[in-house]
Amino acid sequence: MKTCLVVDDSKVIRKVARHILETLEFTVSEAGDGQEALDSCRVSAPDVVLLDWNMPVMSGIEFLRALGQEEFETRPKVIFCTTENGIAHIRAAIDAGADEYVMKPFDRETLESKFQLVGVA
Template sequence: MKRCLVADPSEIIRKIARHYLEKLEIEVVEADAADSALALCQEMPVDAIILDWRLPGKTTVEFLSALRFASGAQRPLVIYATTENDPADISRAFTAGADTYMMKPFDGASFLETLSNAGLAH
C-alpha cells in the first residue's frame, strides 16, 4: 500500500485530502507544520507528500531543501498545493524539488487527475 503525507496547517484540507486518498487505498499520515512533516519522512517511508505552500516553520524552498538532504529519507513524489496561481512561486517550488502542483481548494476530480498524472493513482 502506498503512503502519502498530507502536510498542511488546515485540518479541513487534511481531512478532505485523507478522504480522497483513502478512496484510492493510499495510507495517509498528516502533519500541520514543517518540522513534524520532516520528522515523519525520516521515521517512515512515504511515497508522496502533498505540501502546502505556507507550511508553518519553513518556507517551501527550505522544507524541500531539508527533505532532499535529510538522512535516511527516501525521495518521495512532492505535490505542491497552493492557493496562489503565481508562476514565479510555482517555479521556485519546482526548482527546489516539487514534482507537480495543484490548486487549492481542490475537488475530487482535480485531485484525482493530479494524482493520476503524477503516477500515484490509477
C-alpha cells in the same frame, strides 16, 4: 497500499485531503508544518507528500529544500498544494524539488490526475 503524507497547517484541508485520498486507497498520515513533516519522513518516507506552501515553523519551500538534503532509498514524490498561482511561485516550487503542483481548492479528480502524473495513483 500507497502512502501519502498530507502537510498543511489547516486541519480542514488535511481532513478533506485525507477523505479524498482514502477513497483513492491511500494510507494517509498528517503533519501540521514542514518540520513535523520532515521528522515524519525521516521515520518512514511516504510514497507521496501533498504539501502546503504557507505554514508556521517551516514552510513548504523550506521543507522541500530540507527533504532534498536527506538520504532516502526512494525519495517521496511531492505535490505542492497552495493558493499561490503565480508563475514565479510555480517555478520556485519546481526548482525546490516539487514534482507537481495543484491549486486550492482541489477535488478528487484533480488530485487523482496529479497523483497519476507523478506515478503514484
